[in-house]
Amino acid sequence: MGRWEPNARERLATAALDLYSERGYEQTTVAEIAGRAGLTERTFYRHYADKREVLFAGSAELQELFARAVAGAPQATAPLDALLVGLDAVSEAFTDRRDFARKRHAVILANPELRERELIKLASMAAAIAGALRERGVAEPAAGLAAEAGVAVFKIGFERWIAAAERRTLPHLLRDSLDELKAVATGG
Known part of the structure; x- marks a missing residue:
């Protein structure tokens, strides 16, 4: 490919991920x-x-998408259901990106510095979601607890989605993970 060709950012990301994997x-x-x-x-x-x-x-951008979707859920929506609105919005960002996500996750798991950066990303996401929930009128500690739970649901659902044998969609797995959390919280 010539240097003048478009999509330099995507080409760099693909090249980096391939080299990190190799x-x-x-x-x-x-x-x-x-x-x-x-x-x-x-x-x-x-x-x-x-x-x-x-x-x-x-x-x-992913953090902003999640927080904005949570903030934009109908006002009468319960906090965990507002998280589902956010999870649905976030899952759209991963459409047709399962192979990339699998490779990226493997590279991150293989390096402590990258695992730390991933945890920082998730903590920042939880803080943004908690802020969106507080703007909706959810008091502390409920806003923080719900936000941390939402990030945990995302993380678990995402990890299930990138598993080699998994064929279900990310939205399906995120909904399943949230349903499991609700069941645990209610003693089910």
Whole structure:
């Protein structure tokens, strides 16, 4: 591919994920990522601050999507049901991205620094959701508890979705996970 071709950001992300999967995150350089994508290191740094951020690009948008959907749920909606509105919105962001998500998750699990960054992302997401719930009138500690539960539901449902043998859709698995949480909370 020539350097002038479009989709440089996506090409860099694909090249990085492929190299991380083949060689490991720590053994891969920005120069190798850019070279695999047919681009320069300068182009890489125009799109990403560092090689770690290739794996976390879009995190802020995902967080915003989740929080905005929770905030926008009908006012009479119970907190856990408002989370479902957010989970449905977030699941749309992963349409046709299961293979990418599987590879990304494997790379993150193989590196402590990346696992830490993933936990920071999830904590930030929970804080944003708690804020959206508070704006809806949900008091503390209920807003924080519900937000943390929502992130846990997302994490569990997502991990089930990327399992090699799993064929069900992400929205289905997220709903199942939320239903299981509700059952546990009510003693079922």
